[in-house]
Amino acid sequence: MRLYSVLRTSTKLLMPPIMLFALYVQFHGDYGPGGGFQAGVIFAVAFIVFTLIFGPVRARQVAPRWVTTPMCAVGVLLYAGVGLATLLMGGEYLNYNVLAHDPHHGQHLGILLVELGVGITVWAVMVSIFLAFVGHDGDDEEEDDDPASAWGCDEGTLIDAREDDRA
Amino acid sequence: MEHIIDIVLMAFMAVAAIVMIRLRSLFAVVMLSGIFSLLSASLFVVLDAVDVAFTEAAVGAGISTVLMLSTLALTFRDERPPRRRDPVPLVVVLVTGAALVYGTLDMPHFGDPDAPIHHHVAPRYIVDSPVEVGPPNMVTSVLASYRGYDTLGETTVIFTAGIGVMVLLAGSWRRRRRPASGRTPGGTETRS
Amino acid sequence: MLETVLGLYNYWIVILLMMAGFYTVIARGNLAKKIIGLNIFQTSVFLLYISMGYVEGGTAPIVDPDGADLYTNPLPSVLILTAIVVGVATTALGLALVVRIRESYGTLEEDEILEIEDRRDGEA
Missing domain, CATH: 1.20.5 (Single alpha-helices involved in coiled-coils or other helix-helix interfaces)
Known part of the structure; x- marks a missing residue:
């Protein structure tokens, strides 16, 4: 892809507006069409375009595994955490009325946080899935150079267990 | 006018689906499925479901097409021709389709405001959600708050x-x- | 008669699409094609729901300050909105399985995979 300078430049130009649009969709979802699901997907599209043009190795530098994998869980936990917060503040699970003094403000805050959680999970899952497909058989050298990632040790022991099974 | 657009888009989708069955080049089938998703997204706009249209355009036409293409890159681009023609699936599909069409004969007509679906839960969301929850977009309030x-x-x-x-x-x-x-x-x- | 046809046209095409997807799933041996068939089926179910939620002369379910009072049913929109994103996530899971099957068996045709399985069972 080193030769396609038009594609490379226009991708660099397109990425910020796509991300900005995703954020607009995320936080304007209360007033117009949009919300966490769409915003997460659009935010992921920015990364997918980047991967298509610059390849999975550079994409993993932009969205490293240690960011995308935990983010998948962070969104769900944020969502569930809002539910726990309402429970602790004396309401029912996911009853946002108790989050602020005024039920309307509480609802607004609750919906904002919950949609943010949805958006984070959808973004992280879509980027991870796409990079898993793209990096699957390719020469994803960056992986070999990255032994210090938090996941290296765990998977190393996993591989040990598998090889023991085979032997 | 909306009805004409609806009928035309529906016809396009039917054609796309049938061509997708017949084609053996999986690459062409995946491109057609992207077109199929985009057509359905336009149809959702006509049917006033803007949030759904938005999602379908981003997800169906964008992400799933890209995912299928990357799968094809890892597998094969073409489907093998069948060894023999089996009539059983066609019969099963025709019988199921006929039963479903028979079932639609009792359904309320398309766009009928008096249909039962519009009189049970939906009025509560439409009337009360701006007061109880706040956001003008009812889909968001139902999605994130009621449900x-x-x-x-x-x-x-x-x-x-x-x-x-x-x-x-x-x-x-x-x-x-x-x-x-x-x-x-x-x-x-x-x-x- | 014409009224019935116009009133039910949407549902009939949706059923046609459903059956097209269903046929692809049960008649075709290629696993990737089967997943595409499932996708067609899925989209037709979305269309069925949204068609049922449509109200003639209504507007999109976003509160209109000028006081429109006939809105399209928001409930099918909510159900389908989440179903689309869940659908693509499960499709991705199916495609990942397809990739792994291709690696283990070297083919995506159902009957060839079954033959290989039979041969392996015979050897074992």
Whole structure:
């Protein structure tokens, strides 16, 4: 892809507006069409375009595994955490009325946080899935150079267990 | 006018679906499925479901087409011609379709405001959600507030599917590559 | 008669699409094609729901300050909105399985995979 300078430049130009649009969709979802699901997907599209043009190795530098994998869980936990917060503040699970003094403000805050959680999970899952497909058989050298990632040790022991099974 | 657009888009989708059955080049089929999703997104706009149209355009026409293309890159581009023609599936499909069409004869007509679906739960959302929840977009208030449990479950499903894909694809890659490459950062070299 | 046809046209095409997807799933041996068939089926179910939620002369379910009072049913929109994203996540899972099957068996045709399975069972 080193030769396609038009594609490379226009991708660099397109990425910020796509991300900005995703954020607009995320936080304007209360007033117009949009919300966490769409915003997460659009935010992921920015990364997918980047991967298509610059390849999975550079994409993993932009969205490293240690960011995308935990983010998948962070969104769900944020969502569930809002539910726990309402429970602790004396309401029912996911009853946002108790989050602020005024039920309307509480609802607004609750919906904002919950949609943010949805958006984070959808973004992280879509980027991870796409990079898993793209990096699957390719020469994803960056992986070999990255032994210090938090996941290296765990998977190393996993591989040990598998090889023991085979032997 | 809306009806004409609706009928035309529906006809396009039917044509696209039938061509997708007949084509053997999977690459062409995937491109057609992108077109199919985009057509359905335009249809959702005509049917006043703007949020759904938005999602379908981003997800169906964008992400799933890209995912299918990357699958084809890892597998095959063409489908093998069938060894023999089996009439059973066609009969099953025709009988099921006829039964379903028979079932629609009792359904309320398309766009009928008096249909039962519009008189049970929906009025509560339409009338009360601006007062009880606040956001002008009713879909958002139903999604995140009234049916918050539902959405939490859906988010968990997405999370689980993502983990499943990562385990299926990333796991196999490590198992094959690591012993061969000779560089074993996880401390595996002591055993091999 | 014409009224019935116009009133039910949407549902009939949706059923046609459903059956097209169903046929692809049960008649075709290629696993990737089967997943595409499932996708067609899925989209047709979305269309069925949204068609049922449509109200003639209504507007999108976003509160209109000028006081429109006939809105399209928001409930099918909510259900389908989440179903689309969940659908693509599960499709990705299916495609990942397809990739792994291709690696283990070297083919995506159902009958060839079954033959290989039979041969392996015979050897074992």
